Amino acid sequence: MSDVGTPPIPMLDVKELRVSYGARVAVDGVSFRIERGEIFGLLGPNGAGKTSTLSAIEGLVKPQSGRSLIDGIDTAQHPLEAKALLGVQLQSSSFQPELSIQQIASLFAGLYGVRLTTAQLADRLRDIGLEAEAGRRFKQLSGGQQQRLALFIASIHDPLLLLLDEPTAGLDPQSRRALWQRIEQARGAGRSILLTTHSMEEAQAVCDRVAIVDHGTLLTTGTPADLIAKHRDDPKVRAVAHGEVTLEDVFIGLTGSEIRD
Ligand SMILES: Nc1ncnc2c1ncn2[C@@H]1O[C@H](COP(=O)(O)OP(=O)(O)OP(=O)(O)O)[C@@H](O)[C@H]1O
Numbered sequence: 001m002s003d004v005g006t007p008p009i010p011m012l013d014v015k016e017l018r019v020s021y022g023a024r025v026a027v028d029g030v031s032f033r034i035e036r037g038e039i040f041g042l043l044g045p046n047g048a049g050k051t052s053t054l055s056a057i058e059g060l061v062k063p064q065s066g067r068s069l070i071d072g073i074d075t076a077q078h079p080l081e082a083k084a085l086l087g088v089q090l091q092s093s094s095f096q097p098e099l100s101i102q103q104i105a106s107l108f109a110g111l112y113g114v115r116l117t118t119a120q121l122a123d124r125l126r127d128i129g130l131e132a133e134a135g136r137r138f139k140q141l142s143g144g145q146q147q148r149l150a151l152f153i154a155s156i157h158d159p160l161l162l163l164l165d166e167p168t169a170g171l172d173p174q175s176r177r178a179l180w181q182r183i184e185q186a187r188g189a190g191r192s193i194l195l196t197t198h199s200m201e202e203a204q205a206v207c208d209r210v211a212i213v214d215h216g217t218l219l220t221t222g223t224p225a226d227l228i229a230k231h232r233d234d235p236k237v238r239a240v241a242h243g244e245v246t247l248e249d250v251f252i253g254l255t256g257s258e259i260r261d
Pocket residue numbers: 021024025026044045046047048049050051052053
């Protein structure tokens with residue numbers, strides 16, 4: 001039987017997701033899809049609902065309504081199967097500060113049921129430039145090293161989909177670019193990636209498509225170039241642009257200049 005005409009199952013399909021904390025609605029009917037091998041960025045001001053969206057997909061908070069499907073598997077109906085496909089890097093990842101890098105890697109490999117010999121683990125740590133740090137404690141690592149380790153741990157069970165919450169927050173430009181490369185390598189290895197970021201530069205450098213969210217609602221989605229083309233003549237965007245319209249102008253034009261705390 002031919003499957004010509006059958007659209008591929010998206011790697012992530014988020015449908016009308018709604019998350020509330022008591023009376024506060026954090027995510028208000030968000031829908032988007034991520035295709036295989038795609039890096040998708042969620043952009044939004046503080047409090048827009050980005051982390052809550054990720055938390056609902058990860059199963060850390062129970063959505064009030066809506067669904068998310070990972071490779072066609074409903075995360076609420078089949079949480080174990082869905083989670084096996086998912087790698088998660090939480091915002092400001094922190095591991096046991098007193099554990100050594102080797103201990104942390106072994107611990108998470110064990111938790112995910114991944115068998116790694118000492119030699120294989122040394123190889124993996126060499127791949128991420130942390131072989132010499134294997135015996136050091138997590139708290140002794142630089143910010144860039146900690147984020148590299150966090151990305152490595154999120155990928156240790158070879159997930160198809162990675163969720164990265166502000167993976168480069170607080171890094172210097174060198175470490176940030178090095179991490180971008182690793183995220184792109186993950187895409188090269190066939191993974192799909194959903195990340196949140198406050199950096200428009202990052203969104204333009206690594207994301208194939210982005211969505212701008214605010215007040216729990218998805219305002220627009222497309223490639224960074226699409227969004228500039230689509231919104232460059234919007235008076236709200238024009239009003240904040242200095243010369244040629246940038247993604248940041250689109251972002252501020254659509255979400256407003258007011259500071260969110
Ligand atoms: N556990 C919680 N209990 C109550 N309210 C919460 C909780 N977590 C988030 N919120 C609220 O939900 C809204 C969305 O927060 P969320 O953290 O999802 O936004 P965000 O876009 O990730 O923000 P940031 O960029 O600051 O990380 C905010 O108003 C926030 O105060």
